[in-house]
Amino acid sequence: MTTSAATLARPTAHVDQPQGFLVRIVGAAAFAHLLNDLIQAVLPSIYPMLKQDFSLSFAQIGWIALVFQVTASLLQPWVGLYTDKHPQPYLLPGGMLITLIGIALLATAGSYEMLLVASAVVGVGSATFHPEASRVARMASGGRFGTAQSTFQVGGNTGSAIGPLLTALIVIPNGQSAIAWFMVAAALAVWVLWRVTGWTIRHGQHRLKSIAGQQAPALSNGAICRAVGVIALLMFAKFVYIASFTNYFTFYLIQHFGLSVQQSQLYLFAFLAAVALGTFAGGPVGDRIGRKAVIWVSFLGVAPFAMALPYANLAWTAVLAVAIGLVMSSAFAALVVYAQEAVPGRVGMVSGVMFGLMFGISGIGAAGLGELADRHGIEWVYQVISFLPLLGLATALLPATRAKAHPATCC
Numbered sequence: 001m002t003t004s005a006a007t008l009a010r011p012t013a014h015v016d017q018p019q020g021f022l023v024r025i026v027g028a029a030a031f032a033h034l035l036n037d038l039i040q041a042v043l044p045s046i047y048p049m050l051k052q053d054f055s056l057s058f059a060q061i062g063w064i065a066l067v068f069q070v071t072a073s074l075l076q077p078w079v080g081l082y083t084d085k086h087p088q089p090y091l092l093p094g095g096m097l098i099t100l101i102g103i104a105l106l107a108t109a110g111s112y113e114m115l116l117v118a119s120a121v122v123g124v125g126s127a128t129f130h131p132e133a134s135r136v137a138r139m140a141s142g143g144r145f146g147t148a149q150s151t152f153q154v155g156g157n158t159g160s161a162i163g164p165l166l167t168a169l170i171v172i173p174n175g176q177s178a179i180a181w182f183m184v185a186a187a188l189a190v191w192v193l194w195r196v197t198g199w200t201i202r203h204g205q206h207r208l209k210s211i212a213g214q215q216a217p218a219l220s221n222g223a224i225c226r227a228v229g230v231i232a233l234l235m236f237a238k239f240v241y242i243a244s245f246t247n248y249f250t251f252y253l254i255q256h257f258g259l260s261v262q263q264s265q266l267y268l269f270a271f272l273a274a275v276a277l278g279t280f281a282g283g284p285v286g287d288r289i290g291r292k293a294v295i296w297v298s299f300l301g302v303a304p305f306a307m308a309l310p311y312a313n314l315a316w317t318a319v320l321a322v323a324i325g326l327v328m329s330s331a332f333a334a335l336v337v338y339a340q341e342a343v344p345g346r347v348g349m350v351s352g353v354m355f356g357l358m359f360g361i362s363g364i365g366a367a368g369l370g371e372l373a374d375r376h377g378i379e380w381v382y383q384v385i386s387f388l389p390l391l392g393l394a395t396a397l398l399p400a401t402r403a404k405a406h407p408a409t410c411c
Contacts, residue, residue, distance in 0.1 A: 021140070022142070025137075025139070025196065027151070028195070029133050029152050032133060033133060033152055033153070035096075035189035035192070036099065037156035037163070038182070039099055039182050040122060040160070041167070043122065045168070045265065046179070047061050048251065048264075049172060050064070050176075058373045059367075062368070063367055064119050065247055067123070068120065068363065069360060070360055072124070073357065073360030074360070075127030076131055076355050079127055089201055092132050092196060095129040096190045099125030099129070100183055100190070103179060103182050106176075107178075107179035107180040133152065133193075134336070134355070136196060145340065149337050150282050150283020150333035151283065157279045157329065158273075160272050160275070162269075163272075168261075226397060227338075227398055230395070234392065235335065236391070237299065237392065238332070240361060240365035240369075241306065241385055241388045241389065242328070243362045243363075244382065245268070246362070249267070249321070250268055253267055253314075257317075270321065271324070274321070274323070274325030274326040278326040279333060282332065286337060291335070291337060294330055296395050297327070297330070298327055299389050299392020300393070301327045303390055305327070332358075
């Protein structure tokens with residue numbers, strides 16, 4: 001199969017069959033997600049540099065993270081809810097243009113206040129990207145919802161892993177102005193999403209209707225409320241813990257083991273690469289054995305590693321961080337698809353809520369962890385949060401829901 005840009009938006013009779021898993025469309029959405037999250041990963045990756053250059057406290061770093069994450073989280077559900085009723089496919093390239101502007105502001109910010117503004121603009125760009133891009137992945141899934149969602153999500157996680165590495169190579173040695181190089185990635189993403197938008201305009205809504213019959217029956221209102229509460233608790237446990245790595249793992253390594261900033265970024269890259277791999281595995285496995293089974297393993301399986309990490313030496317810290325990223329990340333695609341099955345017909349809203357929860361919880365968690373680190377030390381923080389994965393026991397309260405069997409066609 002060709003994946004060239006020229007064929008990305010070209011309709012053919014074969015690929016428009018509703019049972020087909022469109023690799024080129026899901027792949028394009030995943031690649032755009034890679035570029036989007038690569039850009040977003042620049043911000044937490046430069047926290048040590050910003051802390052030094054602007055003489056910031058951990059609490060101020062936490063507030064930068066909060067502004068970015070909450071800006072994204074508050075807008076995403078509303079974007080998804082609106083586009084469920086009034087599809088806006090051009091939000092995809094439009095959102096990436098906003099991200100490009102945010103990167104330009106971040107590269108030129110001369111004060112703490114401007115750093116907050118730049119963070120907010122990047123957050124707005126993210127809010128307009130995720131619900132629509134997740135919808136595109138579902139459109140092209142051919143009923144293989146978990147596989148499509150995990151493929152889409154692994155693009156983002158791969159970008160999140162590459163971002164710190166590129167930051168260590170490009171930005172840290174050359175200073176804040178070098179952030180502008182990431183505008184090239186944003187421009188490439190705009191072009192890819194423009195091509196994807198052409199396909200969604202011609203075929204997307206028809207494909208969503210074609211796969212509607214493969215969705216699980218809707219839960220009762222009471223079951224939905226219970227599911228939402230449990231999902232929110234699981235998202236809290238997962239993303240507060242993940243936020244401790246994405247925002248403060250480098251500080252932990254620098255303080256606890258005496259690593260340099262660039263050395264610590266390599267360890268963060270290893271963790272985020274494991275997150276990407278685990279995310280990719282979680283979706284297809286969930287299609288086969290069910291979402292709840294994946295959620296169970298991702299939380300309780302990671303608990304012993306999390307509780308051992310604060311007491312490990314450097315070598316074992318690296319091993320445990322990779323294991324934690326690999327196992328815990330498998331839950332997100334399962335949680336998203338579970339929520340979409342629980343509330344069928346609201347793909348944009350559910351995706352917006354899930355990504356919004358991810359960003360909001362991560363932002364609030366980052367700010368809270370920063371305050372705790374200022375008061376008690378970063379090592380104490382890692383000891384306390386090591387118990388968060390045990391909240392995965394709440395998975396037992398999730399009502400059963402499972403999509404109907406899907407064809408195994410891939411085209």
